Amino acid sequence: MPLDPGRTVAELRELRELTGDENGAQRVAWTDTWERARDWLRGRLAGTGADEEIDPAGNQWFTLRGASERVLVIGGHIDSVPNGGWLDGCLNVLAGVEVMRRLSEEGEPPLTVRLVSWADEEGARFGRSLFGSSAAAGSMADQDELRSRVDANGIALPQALSEHGVDLDRALDARPQLESAAAYLELHIEQGPVLESLGLALGVVLGTFGVERHQITFRGQAAHAGSTPMDQRRDALAGAARLELEIREIAKRTGAGAVCTMGSVVTRPGIVTSVVETAECLLDQRHLDGAALASMLDAAKSASERIAGEENIEVEWERVWRIDPILFDDELIGLAEEAVREVAGESHRLPSGPLHDAAEVSRAGIPTVMIFVQSLRGLSHTKLEDTKPEHLELSVRALDVLTSKTLAHLSGA
Ligand SMILES: [Zn+2]
Numbered sequence: 001m002p003l004d005p006g007r008t009v010a011e012l013r014e015l016r017e018l019t020g021d022e023n024g025a026q027r028v029a030w031t032d033t034w035e036r037a038r039d040w041l042r043g044r045l046a047g048t049g050a051d052e053e054i055d056p057a058g059n060q061w062f063t064l065r066g067a068s069e070r071v072l073v074i075g076g077h078i079d080s081v082p083n084g085g086w087l088d089g090c091l092n093v094l095a096g097v098e099v100m101r102r103l104s105e106e107g108e109p110p111l112t113v114r115l116v117s118w119a120d121e122e123g124a125r126f127g128r129s130l131f132g133s134s135a136a137a138g139s140m141a142d143q144d145e146l147r148s149r150v151d152a153n154g155i156a157l158p159q160a161l162s163e164h165g166v167d168l169d170r171a172l173d174a175r176p177q178l179e180s181a182a183a184y185l186e187l188h189i190e191q192g193p194v195l196e197s198l199g200l201a202l203g204v205v206l207g208t209f210g211v212e213r214h215q216i217t218f219r220g221q222a223a224h225a226g227s228t229p230m231d232q233r234r235d236a237l238a239g240a241a242r243l244e245l246e247i248r249e250i251a252k253r254t255g256a257g258a259v260c261t262m263g264s265v266v267t268r269p270g271i272v273t274s275v276v277e278t279a280e281c282l283l284d285q286r287h288l289d290g291a292a293l294a295s296m297l298d299a300a301k302s303a304s305e306r307i308a309g310e311e312n313i314e315v316e317w318e319r320v321w322r323i324d325p326i327l328f329d330d331e332l333i334g335l336a337e338e339a340v341r342e343v344a345g346e347s348h349r350l351p352s353g354p355l356h357d358a359a360e361v362s363r364a365g366i367p368t369v370m371i372f373v374q375s376l377r378g379l380s381h382t383k384l385e386d387t388k389p390e391h392l393e394l395s396v397r398a399l400d401v402l403t404s405k406t407l408a409h410l411s412g413a
Pocket residue numbers: 077088089121188
């Protein structure tokens with residue numbers, strides 16, 4: 001049976017029926033609905049002869065043995081956020097199912113091919129994203145902290161995991177799963193507006209953004225709103241407001257996809273009759289190039305100091321979180337570009353703003369690439385998330401062609 005991308009679209013709709021409601025997808029990891037999705041996925045692969053295995057981190061693997069022990073991995077995640085979209089994560093898994101079907105029809109592949117549905121990519125219930133992939137990649141190092149995490153109902157993370165057969169203390173035993181991996185491929189919806197604005201169905205992802213996240217506190221002086229003349233104020237909010245406008249210029253000057261966001265400003269005392277004494281801002285900066293990211297951070301710091309001087313207030317920076325950019329594999333990027341051109345005519349290279357399981361796999365040293373398919377209106381993590389069916393079908397074809405090219409490349413054919 002040749003590849004049938006229309007079947008993938010039908011199966012995505014079937015999964016939506018099975019695990020969604022009027023508010024959207026409800027496949028939150030470590031819940032009964034998620035388990036139902038995993039059972040259903042098992043049924044989809046029944047005819048392929050693939051062996052199933054759930055690893056110690058809860059990742060669900062399907063393996064088609066090939067002529068070689070080396071492994072090509074295709075990955076996605078079947079979990080969703082609550083009230084999520086119908087494509088985020090599961091498109092990759094179901095496109096992978098279709099590729100596995102095609103391969104199993106054709107006899108033994110030159111390499112072993114494995115499809116993985118990563119456990120808890122979204123971190124929706126316990127706030128810990130990329131759970132399964134970070135365990136398999138060996139980068140998970142926060143078990144002590146995870147032990148004390150609870151969900152909104154007060155259920156502890158280790159308890160919830162054990163109900164689904166996962167022992168937090170043994171999650172890193174998933175590490176051997178990636179030991180023979182020679183390449184990792186992931187297809188995903190873009191979750192942003194870039195491909196749609198370019199009128200393109202598909203793009204090739206260069207890597208995931210590096211992120212710098214800081215809390216910036218401006219300190220002035222609380223003073224009566226009626227009795228303090230405008231030229232004698234030390235207004236902390238003026239610092240925050242001017243910096244907010246400045247970071248937009250910094251991102252624009254840096255270019256190449258640079259983004260800077262001031263996502264929150266909390267003012268104190270926060271009453272209408274007082275000049276603001278402290279303004280606590282949260283700043284998020286992202287870039288695919290580490291040096292460009294560092295210079296955006298420097299530029300924001302020096303702007304904040306200049307503004308503080310002009311406003312006669314103080315400013316203090318504290319790092320909240322950071323991650324380096326993660327760059328995908330040059331050769332696989334080239335193959336993905338060929339695959340996208342073959343099925344869609346034109347390709348575009350773009351960075352990924354969100355992190356994905358692919359970032360964890362790439363960080364573990366396994367050559368990795370992702371393909372993005374256009375998202376309508378750039379929306380995701382909402383029931384409004386959508387992609388045209390014809391673009392979904394093209395994306396399945398692109399993953400299939402990329403799989404063939406990668407197998408040929410790795411087996412020296
Ligand atoms: Zn996703």
